[in-house]
Amino acid sequence: MMLGAVREALAAEPEGIRERVRLVQGDGRETGAHFTPGSFDIVLCHGVLMYVPEPDPMLAGLARVLAPGGLLSLLVRNADALAMRPGLAGDWDTALAAFDSPVYTNRIGLEGRADRLETLTATLAGIGAPLHTWYGVRVFTDQAADGRPVPSGPELERLLTAEHRAGRTDPYRAVAALLHLCGVRG
Incomplete structure (x- = not known):
């Protein structure tokens, strides 16, 4: 697909x-x-790990093709924030279950698996691409109702400015729906 x-x-x-x-x-x-080792300066793995039962082998494979000084960019579901969306929607059973399991069902009905920043930080260090920086993604907008019109003009600018700032500011980035992690190959 x-x-x-x-x-x-x-x-x-x-x-x-x-x-x-x-x-x-x-x-x-x-x-x-x-690909040969060190083939790429940048490797993107966005929206993939949540559908992989065990991410470490995939991350090791991606790190192998990363050139020294290269960037490994990951966009993952945040396991530490899985309870946020159902909790804010009043779905208490799903919110409570999210505290105990990284498994979730996404908006289109597919089962996924979320990752924790702490775990991925250790994995990145172990594969020779230690975490350089990380951001929260969809801090405020993840809670928007499906089908809600996307704002435009000045309202869109304010939304993007708020998301940008929240995604780089503690404690907000820690409760973002997604995490963007950047590891750099040593």
Whole structure:
């Protein structure tokens, strides 16, 4: 499904862009089969770990293809904030269950797994790409109702400014729906 969406979006791009993109379907643990060590200055893994039962092998595979000084960028579901959305919606059973399990069901009905900042910090250090910085993502907007119109103009600017500031400020970033972690290869 996702690969099809990327192919469709890529088909709409100019030839100069399309020729620079190579789509490889596979498991992140198998990076050595497709790429040599140190092949990339930046490796993005956004919205993927939540669907992987055990993230460490995938992260190790991604770190292998990262060049020295390269950036490993992760966007993950925040296990320390799983109770926020159902709690603010008054769904007490789901909120209480979220305190005890990193497993959740997302808005489209798929089961996912959330990660904790503390655990990923240790994993990144262990694979040679220690955490450089991290941010909270969707601190305020995660609670917006599905289908709510996206603001525009000055209201959108204020929303983005508030999210940007909250995502970099404690304690707000710690309760964000998602975490953006940046590890740098030693």
